[in-house]
Amino acid sequence: MATRLTKPWMLIADAVKRLHGHLGVFELADADDNVIYIGYAGASSQFGLRAEVSAAAQDISSAVSARYEVTSAYHSRYRELLMAHTADYGEPPACNPPEMLRQITLGKLSPS
Amino acid sequence: MNLELTEEQDMIVGIVRRYVREEILPLEIGLDPDADELPPEDKARLIEKTKQMGLYGLDIPPAYGGPDIDLVTRTLIAIEMSQHRAGLYAPCYGTFGGAGLAQLFEATDAQKERYLYPVLRGEKRGFFGLSEPSGGSDPARAIQTKAVRDGDDWVINGGKLWISGADKADFGLVFARTDSDKGRNGVTCFIVDTDTPGFHVRRIVHTLRSANYATELQFEDMRVPADNILGELNRGFAIANDRLTRQRIPYAAGCIGVAVKAHEMALEYVPQRETFGAPLSTRQAIQWMLVDNEIDIKQSIWITLEAAAKATRGEPFRKEAAMAKLVASEAGGRVVDRCMQMFGGLGVAKDLPFERWYREMRIRRIGEGPSEVQRHIIARELLGASLR
Numbered sequence: 001m002a003t004r005l006t007k008p009w010m011l012i013a014d015a016v017k018r019l020h021g022h023l024g025v026f027e028l029a030d031a032d033d034n035v036i037y038i039g040y041a042g043a044s045s046q047f048g049l050r051a052e053v054s055a056a057a058q059d060i061s062s063a064v065s066a067r068y069e070v071t072s073a074y075h076s077r078y079r080e081l082l083m084a085h086t087a088d089y090g091e092p093p094a095c096n097p098p099e100m101l102r103q104i105t106l107g108k109l110s111p112s
Numbered sequence: 113m114n115l116e117l118t119e120e121q122d123m124i125v126g127i128v129r130r131y132v133r134e135e136i137l138p139l140e141i142g143l144d145p146d147a148d149e150l151p152p153e154d155k156a157r158l159i160e161k162t163k164q165m166g167l168y169g170l171d172i173p174p175a176y177g178g179p180d181i182d183l184v185t186r187t188l189i190a191i192e193m194s195q196h197r198a199g200l201y202a203p204c205y206g207t208f209g210g211a212g213l214a215q216l217f218e219a220t221d222a223q224k225e226r227y228l229y230p231v232l233r234g235e236k237r238g239f240f241g242l243s244e245p246s247g248g249s250d251p252a253r254a255i256q257t258k259a260v261r262d263g264d265d266w267v268i269n270g271g272k273l274w275i276s277g278a279d280k281a282d283f284g285l286v287f288a289r290t291d292s293d294k295g296r297n298g299v300t301c302f303i304v305d306t307d308t309p310g311f312h313v314r315r316i317v318h319t320l321r322s323a324n325y326a327t328e329l330q331f332e333d334m335r336v337p338a339d340n341i342l343g344e345l346n347r348g349f350a351i352a353n354d355r356l357t358r359q360r361i362p363y364a365a366g367c368i369g370v371a372v373k374a375h376e377m378a379l380e381y382v383p384q385r386e387t388f389g390a391p392l393s394t395r396q397a398i399q400w401m402l403v404d405n406e407i408d409i410k411q412s413i414w415i416t417l418e419a420a421a422k423a424t425r426g427e428p429f430r431k432e433a434a435m436a437k438l439v440a441s442e443a444g445g446r447v448v449d450r451c452m453q454m455f456g457g458l459g460v461a462k463d464l465p466f467e468r469w470y471r472e473m474r475i476r477r478i479g480e481g482p483s484e485v486q487r488h489i490i491a492r493e494l495l496g497a498s499l500r
Contacts, residue, residue, distance in 0.1 A: 074146075074322070076323070077322075
């Protein structure tokens with residue numbers, strides 16, 4: 001299983017159309033395909049990935065495209081994506097609010 | 113063996129039970145069903161509370177500032193501490209602290225200054241790095257990570273698998289082969305700082321357990337000073353083995369706690385839930401499930417407490433610890449499964465904790481030595497050296 005999300009980007013509207021209420025993780029990118037937000041749809045989410053991607057995209061005006069992975073292991077996968085991004089770029093994605101990140105203990109990965 | 117709790121045990125168990133019900137369960141309602149940590153401000157507040165209760169750092173020996181509580185009582189406490197959704201792998205979300213890696217109590221004074229005391233103060237975290245892709249239950253043969261002496265250092269190459277907490281740790285105990293011809297007498301335990309060049313946490317290993325996940329490690333020409341050997345050269349197997357034996361008792365206690373809570377929830381539910389005009393509790397099929405739960409739990413408690421009592425008295429307890437781990441992990445799985453069945457659709461929904469317990473309890477039959485290895489240990493103790 002790849003550590004990073006490598007699926008092709010889709011326009012947010014197209015991604016939302018395809019999504020259902022699944023649990024999983026997702027990334028949002030700006031117009032240059034830079035990852036600017038990593039999120040998840042957990043078991044407390046009422047309408048899963050569909051609702052979480054829509055809500056995050058509404059809050060982040062620079063978000064243009066999205067990609068996602070349906071997984072019930074969203075808890076560990078979300079942390080893994082944040083750690084891998086931090087390993088690659090030295091910091092978490094620009095639009096992940098620091099107050100939200102302070103609520104979790106992120107470890108340190110050095111993915112191959 | 114006295115089957116009655118002492119007055120002191122009864123009081124401590126009552127305090128911990130109230131703490132779980134009044135502090136942990138209400139907070140847990142607002143957390144993600146797979147959460148394994150509390151918001152930092154809640155955790156800090158609750159740690160202050162367990163310190164006031166005199167129960168912080170339960171497993172720390174009194175000589176190092178821990179409360180003087182015997183292993184039987186600590187086992188009873190562990191059963192209480194795990195009676196919530198995250199209880200199997202994050203009992204009370206770590207608010208009772210812990211001794212970290214007990215092997216560090218045997219470290220040199222310099223090693224204690226650098227690793228043990230910061231752990232006890234809550235400033236550093238450690239991990240235990242034993243299992244490898246080649247196996248974990250037979251460390252004497254499975255360890256392929258190699259350490260080669262180079263001047264005052266050792267250079268370590270290899271990898272570890274299924275290692276919990278390595279990505280968040282400041283250091284770890286890494287077991288490596290230092291003499292390839294000597295089997296179990298060729299393994300050494302090194303204390304490794306996680307900022308050492310060549311130390312890599314390559315990935316999270318995603319399993320049924322999404323919380324408190326495991327990681328895969330890789331060591332590439334990782335240079336460790338000879339002073340960082342824990343214990344003696346080529347004597348690491350004894351350190352690993354001692355840990356594996358001791359760990360089986362709290363491991364069993366966690367399984368029992370979850371089973372107790374699941375059973376309690378079922379006992380409360382079945383008189384209320386009606387099917388075909390009568391409460392579920394009037395159905396013999398349901399009654400028998402509850403009876404089987406009760407028997408599974410009682411058997412597990414007594415076998416586990418016997419192991420703890422033997423360990424407290426300083427008697428050999430390898431067989432009893434293996435029996436406790438085997439019986440409690442298998443019984444816990446059966447109890448959670450039956451409770452799920454009694455709750456029907458609700459039982460498999462993430463709204464209730466059974467779904468998480470079901471996934472995590474399945475791992476308990478494998479983690480810390482699978483059931484088959486526990487049976488092998490018990491057989492070896494019964495039949496003696498011929499099986500060694």
